[in-house]
Amino acid sequence: MKVLNVIGRAFDRLIDLLWYFSGLLLALSALAIVTSIVSRQLFNFVITGVMELSSYMVLVLAMFSAPRLLRDGGHIAIDFLPLPPGAKRGMDVVTSIVGAAVFGFMSWHAAAVTGSMFEASYVTNTALRLPRGVLTAVVGVGTLLLTVQFLRNAGRALMGAGARQGAREN
Numbered sequence: 001m002k003v004l005n006v007i008g009r010a011f012d013r014l015i016d017l018l019w020y021f022s023g024l025l026l027a028l029s030a031l032a033i034v035t036s037i038v039s040r041q042l043f044n045f046v047i048t049g050v051m052e053l054s055s056y057m058v059l060v061l062a063m064f065s066a067p068r069l070l071r072d073g074g075h076i077a078i079d080f081l082p083l084p085p086g087a088k089r090g091m092d093v094v095t096s097i098v099g100a101a102v103f104g105f106m107s108w109h110a111a112a113v114t115g116s117m118f119e120a121s122y123v124t125n126t127a128l129r130l131p132r133g134v135l136t137a138v139v140g141v142g143t144l145l146l147t148v149q150f151l152r153n154a155g156r157a158l159m160g161a162g163a164r165q166g167a168r169e170n
Contacts, residue, residue, distance in 0.1 A: 008152070011073070011148065011152075014145075015067040015068045015071060015145060015149070016114070018065070018067070019064070019065050019068040022060070022061040022064045022065040023065075025060055026057070029053075029058070029061075032047075032050045032054060033051070033054055036051075036096050036116060040068075048127050048128075050129075052127065052128055053128070056135065059135065059138060059139070060138050062142070063138050063141065064141075064142060064145075066136075066142060067142070067145040067148075070146060070149045070150065070153065071149050071152070071153075075153070088159065089157050089158075093157045093158055096150045096151070096153040096154035096160070097150070097154050100147050100151045100154065103144075103146040103147040104144075104147040106143040107140050107144040107146075110139045110143060111140045113136045114133045114136040114137045114140055114150075115133075117132045117136055118131070118133035142159065
């Protein structure tokens with residue numbers, strides 16, 4: 001059990017680090033867009049690829065911040081039926097296992113697609129011509145982290161604990 005606690009803390013640190021990295025990307029994206037607008041309006045100079053890079057940053061931001069939101073219960077949750085605590089805990093286990101299965105499949109598929117894209121040297125059909133495999137790798141990493149967090153949530157629910165920290169009861 002001690003080893004699982006150490007691994008759990010390391011995983012928490014990883015998703016915390018990715019959370020802060022996502023915040024940094026958001027700030028950089030906003031700064032790049034503002035710089036591009038100012039550059040175009042004041043100096044009639046277009047910075048190529050700013051919107052493209054900003055859209056890729058949004059992908060990274062979503063994939064890397066979602067595991068922490070899931071861990072902390074920061075997502076939207078709606079209770080359709082008032083359930084007794086035992087039934088709610090059972091429902092949490094089931095939904096977490098289904099979430100782990102869905103994101104596990106997505107992660108596996110993203111890994112397969114990423115490998116194919118790198119083998120075939122696919123690039124984006126845009127000005128920057130970035131390797132497409134990098135984009136699918138981000139999806140693969142994000143969905144793998146979500147899979148692990150869903151499994152952790154299922155384990156917590158089985159042991160009678162809910163989501164960490166900021167979970168809200170609606």
